[in-house]
Amino acid sequence: MSQSANSPQPNIDQAEDAVRATGARMTRPRVMVLAVLLEAERALTHTEVEARLPRAAEVDRVTIYRVLEWLTARGLAHKIAGDDRVWRFNAAAHAHAGPHAHFQCSDCGEVICLQEAPARPALKLPAGYQPQRVELTVKGLCAHCVPAKPRARAAARHSH
Amino acid sequence: MSQSANSPQPNIDQAEDAVRATGARMTRPRVMVLAVLLEAERALTHTEVEARLPRAAEVDRVTIYRVLEWLTARGLAHKIAGDDRVWRFNAAAHAHAGPHAHFQCSDCGEVICLQEAPARPALKLPAGYQPQRVELTVKGLCAHCVPAKPRARAAARHSH
């Protein structure tokens, strides 16, 4: 965590604080991964997190998976399942408190959080089924995919 | 299609009709896969479809993938993305007309359709984003997982 002293990246400090607050060990992978999520403007896939980590961080692929899972378990990050069978994560700090909806681009897979909470309709479940939470996802085209449909078709590999 | 003459399985006849109605070629894989979906009481994964196909059908794994995609493209089946990054399919005939909500068990992954249509709230999207459809999914425990939580944790491998 050598950069934290006079850090040009406030997110690293913020990440350190958040990790420390859990009471668990504070490690470089945890801090760096969380910092990447804090810096991101949208939900990131495992691959995107890996790509955004500074090479100096030298965090193993598998460790990223484990850290993302750990962050999720501690409530420091949210895990979102998209249509393209790829997990996406965003820092919990970014997710607006309480339940909220998601938007996913059906072209590139980009996921963002929407402010509005679903006006929970009283859905009737079969007998014995126990509801926990309601997820509302708007599918459509993001601003980058809407005009000429540039066909990205992978896991949000936009330049943005 | 040998069974179709005096079929003890009305679903095969129904499947044949549906496939024929598309105008495309009527093949054993298409009919058999659709029949399996019609027989199912819930959305099935590729693996589940494979398991339920009679051995006599001898349909290749890859062909099942392609047929499921084909059925979806023709509107004969619906494709649902779950939390466990596995596609599930159900016969369109089962899906209630129009938009409807889904329920997914967070323990075993089971997916069923719910009657109620989401009372579409006016979600506000960022500028340039184009909505296509809204998906509403209730997460919770299905009747089989609710009491003692028997921990299935795979892709709906219940005995039902």
Next chain:
DNA sequence: TTATTATTGCAACTTTATTGCAATAATGGG
């Protein structure tokens, strides 16, 4: 029946994610 070409089956491959285990390093106690 035969020709045409949509489908299928097979094998290899890709992507995403998970598991086992020895090596490493964060923290608490002395």
Next chain:
DNA sequence: CCCATTATTGCAATAAAGTTGCAATAATAA
């Protein structure tokens, strides 16, 4: 400040879901 304990990490191997290329097969039209 150093050491011991044990949570984490890194590496290699494996798993699961799905895709691709292409020759062989089999629906349909003529």
